[in-house]
Amino acid sequence: MPGFTPFTSNYQDLSSNQGYQFEFRCDVCQSGYRSEFQKNLLGMGSSILGGASSFMGGLWGARNAAGAAQEITDRDARDKALQKASNEIMPLFHRCVRCNNWVDETCFNKARGLCVNCAPNLAAEMEAERSSVEVSQMRDAVRNTTVFSGDTSTRSTECPSCGKPVGSEKFCGNCGTPLGVAKCAKCGAELAAGTTFCGNCGNKVS
Numbered sequence: 001m002p003g004f005t006p007f008t009s010n011y012q013d014l015s016s017n018q019g020y021q022f023e024f025r026c027d028v029c030q031s032g033y034r035s036e037f038q039k040n041l042l043g044m045g046s047s048i049l050g051g052a053s054s055f056m057g058g059l060w061g062a063r064n065a066a067g068a069a070q071e072i073t074d075r076d077a078r079d080k081a082l083q084k085a086s087n088e089i090m091p092l093f094h095r096c097v098r099c100n101n102w103v104d105e106t107c108f109n110k111a112r113g114l115c116v117n118c119a120p121n122l123a124a125e126m127e128a129e130r131s132s133v134e135v136s137q138m139r140d141a142v143r144n145t146t147v148f149s150g151d152t153s154t155r156s157t158e159c160p161s162c163g164k165p166v167g168s169e170k171f172c173g174n175c176g177t178p179l180g181v182a183k184c185a186k187c188g189a190e191l192a193a194g195t196t197f198c199g200n201c202g203n204k205v206s
Contacts, residue, residue, distance in 0.1 A: 008090065010102040013082075015040075020081035024089045027101035028115055033092055035085035040077065160194060 014021040019039040025032045094108040095101070096115035103115045112119035159166050161177035171178055182191040182205070189200035197204055 008086070008093075008102055010093075011085075015078065015081070020078060020085070022082060022085040022089070024085075024093065024102075026093070026104040026107055028103045028107040028117055031104055031106070033089050033104070035088050038081045038084065040074075 008024070010027055011022050011024045014023055014034070017040060019037050021035055021037045023032050023034045090102075093102045093104055094115075096103060096108075096118055098114050098118040101115050101117070107116050108114075109116055109119045109121055158164065159172040159175060159177055159179065162172060162175040164172060164174040166172055166179055169179060182195070183189065184191055184198035184200060184203055184205070186203040187198060187201040189198055191198060191205060195205055
C-alpha cells in the first residue's frame with residue numbers, strides 16, 4: 001500500500017549514517033533476528049555535498065542545503081528500509097491474539113494458535129513435571145536411606161585379631177572374631193580395641 005510502513009513494537013533501530021539495519025526480538029524469549037544491512041546512499045551523498053560546501057567556502061549556502069535535503073529525504077529512505085526489513089524478518093514471527101505479543105517459532109504453540117505463555121506446550125510441560133517428580137523422589141529416597149546407624153567413633157576398620165579390613169559386619173569375615181564394641185563385664189562401659197583394663201572401673205578385661 002503506497003505510503004504505508006508496517007512496523008511492530010518488538011524491534012530496535014540499529015541504523016547509522018552508513019545505512020539501515022533493524023533487530024527484531026521475540027517478546028517471550030528475547031531471541032533476536034537482525035535484518036540485512038542496507039547502505040544509506042542519501043547519507044553518503046550528503047557527506048559529499050557537505051565537503052563541497054566547505055571547499056567552496058559555503059557559497060550559496062550549500063552546507064545548509066545539504067543538511068536540509070538529507071533530513072527530509074532520509075525519512076522516506078528509513079521508512080522504506082524498515083518496510084523491507086519487516087518483510088524480511090516478520091515472517092519468522094507470529095502474533096498471539098490473546099496477549100498481542102510477537103513471538104518466534106520456538107515460543108509459538110501452533111496447535112493452539114497462541115504464544116507459549118498463554119498456551120504452554122503440554123508435551124514439554126509434562127516432561128518438565130516428570131523430571132521434577134523424579135528428582136523429588138530421588139531426594140526422598142536418599143533422605144530415608146540409613147547408611148550406618150552405629151557409633152563410628154569406636155568402630156574399628158580392621159579386625160583386632162587378624163588385622164584384615166572389616167566393614168559394618170558383626171564378625172570378622174576372615175577369622176570370625178566378634179567386631180562389636182566390647183563392654184566391661186563389671187560396669188558395662190565401652191572398651192576400646194586392645195584394652196587390658198577398663199578405663200572406668202579398673203576391672204581387668206579377660
